[in-house]
Amino acid sequence: MPRRSVLRGLGAAGATGLLAACGVRPAYVAEDERAGRDLSARERSVTFANWPLYIDTDDTDTQKRPTLDAFRERTGISVRYTEEINDNDEFFGKVGPALMNGQRTDRDLIVVSDWMAARFVRLGWVQEMDRAAQPNVDRNLDPQLRRPAFDPGRTHSVPWQSGITGIAYNRRRLGRELRSTRQLWDAELRGKVTLLSGLDEAVSLLMQGNGADVTRWTADDFHAVCDQIEALVREKHIRRFTGNDYIKDLAAGDVLACQAYSGDVIQLQADDPDIEFVVPEEGGELWAESLMVPNLARHKANAEKLVDYYYEPEVAAELAAWVNYVCPVPAAQAVLADSGDGELAALAEDPLIFPDKEMRTRLAIARDIAASERREFTRRWNGIVGL
Numbered sequence: 001m002p003r004r005s006v007l008r009g010l011g012a013a014g015a016t017g018l019l020a021a022c023g024v025r026p027a028y029v030a031e032d033e034r035a036g037r038d039l040s041a042r043e044r045s046v047t048f049a050n051w052p053l054y055i056d057t058d059d060t061d062t063q064k065r066p067t068l069d070a071f072r073e074r075t076g077i078s079v080r081y082t083e084e085i086n087d088n089d090e091f092f093g094k095v096g097p098a099l100m101n102g103q104r105t106d107r108d109l110i111v112v113s114d115w116m117a118a119r120f121v122r123l124g125w126v127q128e129m130d131r132a133a134q135p136n137v138d139r140n141l142d143p144q145l146r147r148p149a150f151d152p153g154r155t156h157s158v159p160w161q162s163g164i165t166g167i168a169y170n171r172r173r174l175g176r177e178l179r180s181t182r183q184l185w186d187a188e189l190r191g192k193v194t195l196l197s198g199l200d201e202a203v204s205l206l207m208q209g210n211g212a213d214v215t216r217w218t219a220d221d222f223h224a225v226c227d228q229i230e231a232l233v234r235e236k237h238i239r240r241f242t243g244n245d246y247i248k249d250l251a252a253g254d255v256l257a258c259q260a261y262s263g264d265v266i267q268l269q270a271d272d273p274d275i276e277f278v279v280p281e282e283g284g285e286l287w288a289e290s291l292m293v294p295n296l297a298r299h300k301a302n303a304e305k306l307v308d309y310y311y312e313p314e315v316a317a318e319l320a321a322w323v324n325y326v327c328p329v330p331a332a333q334a335v336l337a338d339s340g341d342g343e344l345a346a347l348a349e350d351p352l353i354f355p356d357k358e359m360r361t362r363l364a365i366a367r368d369i370a371a372s373e374r375r376e377f378t379r380r381w382n383g384i385v386g387l
Contacts, residue, residue: 029099036104046080047108055068056319105297108297108302117151133301134158139311142327160291161319161325163263164261164287165201166279166284168258169250169278203225208283209282214285233384242258266352266353317339321347
């Protein structure tokens, strides 16, 4: 599923355009105005909005979700789980009017991509979590994911799953290895390369390929990439810009190399072991999709308890074995390795689920695009991509 895609119809204006269309200016909500009456003790329930295919399901009944069922049995808290988030901006448009007007969304827990999480945090639309009630998060959260620029200290967000943006290619069809983003521009790949169409998804890896430090990239770094990609488009080097549909292009052999997400490639490799994923020598982007508690949630304490439950290594391991994204709980690796199951033990050794030390040296979390930059940058990037 295109968990990192954006709704192109909103165009360059993004959140600002949406709110203006509603006739109301976007409003920052102060921290002391975000909490509602918490009914967790009386109402043993929680409403959890997530993306499709992003949680474990029973092998014989896809309506059953083993980890959620176990949580209910242990705590007595029932979970109303909805797979309603198909696109970050689309979901923003669904809940934004309520949040900007100080109204409940009727959701206690949501999951959005890190760049959208930054928008929610910046607008003051999510609550600070009680870390004293979340010892597993405090103990087990991956150190590399603890301090995103948009949420210092991870006070308002907790990663659900993580992933890597890098390069996927068909080694057999290409006839050699790819190890660098710069190699995407080799003459033999003309017309056989795709890039991601989303601004937030594409540009960090491309800037890394040019040697930029994406934790503090500048406007000059961005425009240098745009100049480069504009020239490659004119030369017809880039076949097209894609969402997650790069998967079918790569599987069919229509492209030989492309920007890709680690979790997608694990699934592709099950059908075609010739497909490789590489974190380029210049670096790859490490990203997360974050759990957050919206303002005025009725069951905040229950939501925090559910978040902490998924940070138990045994539970995190069960989830990781199903979704195959980068697990934000490194301790889950030992659980899988010691499971006595050969397939699970193999997952524990997969660096696309548990990056090793060498790979981690090449991973960076890109700084967010500031609100003051987004309109200009989106306009230029979308002009290149054709959105």
